[in-house]
Amino acid sequence: MPAMDYIAGNLIFIGLMGAGKTTIGKCLAQRLGWQFYDSDQEVVKRTGVPISTIFELEGEASFREREHAVISDLSKLKHCVIATGGGAILRPENRQLLQQSGTVIYLSTSVDCILKRTAQDKSRPLLQVENPRERLEKLFQERDPLYRDIADHIIETHSQAIPMVVNQLIQQLNLYEPSDTDR
Numbered sequence: 001m002p003a004m005d006y007i008a009g010n011l012i013f014i015g016l017m018g019a020g021k022t023t024i025g026k027c028l029a030q031r032l033g034w035q036f037y038d039s040d041q042e043v044v045k046r047t048g049v050p051i052s053t054i055f056e057l058e059g060e061a062s063f064r065e066r067e068h069a070v071i072s073d074l075s076k077l078k079h080c081v082i083a084t085g086g087g088a089i090l091r092p093e094n095r096q097l098l099q100q101s102g103t104v105i106y107l108s109t110s111v112d113c114i115l116k117r118t119a120q121d122k123s124r125p126l127l128q129v130e131n132p133r134e135r136l137e138k139l140f141q142e143r144d145p146l147y148r149d150i151a152d153h154i155i156e157t158h159s160q161a162i163p164m165v166v167n168q169l170i171q172q173l174n175l176y177e178p179s180d181t182d183r
């Protein structure tokens with residue numbers, strides 16, 4: 001029986017902004033032939049506006065409500081790869097939903113690395129501040145224990161390129177990668 005059958009539920013990525021949840025999640029889903037979902041992209045689809053607009057018009061609390069509704073729906077899926085938003089683990093009910101929904105993978109990265117990866121990208125409202133390093137260090141202090149608390153696997157991503165992280169995941173989680181004849 002392929003190892004994939006031993007994975008209960010979904011593969012769920014958590015971690016700070018810029019850790020690579022979306023990029024690595026999408027790439028892993030493609031390699032496994034699984035569906036990919038991203039909670040940020042679902043919020044954008046449901047509202048029809050970018051996340052920065054939700055923050056501007058309605059504030060972070062409203063975004064968190066919408067994010068919770070999406071997490072609640074995505075956690076009911078089976079055999080999907082799910083990338084979450086960086087703050088999706090803030091609510092205890094989201095942490096419980098994610099933990100129950102499958103295997104949780106914390107992509108851990110240094111603040112220096114996140115600053116480099118996100119420097120040119122204005123799409124993350126929480127980093128549009130005078131001192132993004134200070135903001136990220138605070139978010140790391142607050143959130144790292146929450147990520148660790150629900151993680152089944154922790155993968156460092158600052159020292160490895162995207163395809164290498166995906167290879168490590170496939171090996172570490174003993175995931176079944178279908179060949180062309182299986183598809």
Ligand SMILES: Nc1ncnc2c1ncn2[C@@H]1O[C@H](COP(=O)(O)OP(=O)(O)OP(=O)(O)O)[C@@H](O)[C@H]1O
Pocket residue numbers: 015016017018019020021022023024040083084085086117118124157158160161162165
């Ligand atoms: N291991 C890596 N090496 C180099 N660049 C990477 C790596 N992982 C991600 N990146 C790059 O970092 C940027 C941010 O990645 P991505 O959008 O996947 O992060 P995220 O965790 O989904 O962030 P968010 O929580 O804001 O959605 C992208 O440009 C991506 O190509």
Ligand SMILES: O=C(O)C1=C[C@@H](O)[C@@H](O)[C@H](O)C1
Pocket residue numbers: 016017040051084085086087088123124125126
């Ligand atoms: O870390 C966070 O709180 C966020 C991360 C992004 O994925 C988005 O969900 C949004 O920009 C907020």
Ligand SMILES: [Mg+2]
Pocket residue numbers: 021022023038040083084085
């Ligand atoms: Mg993302």
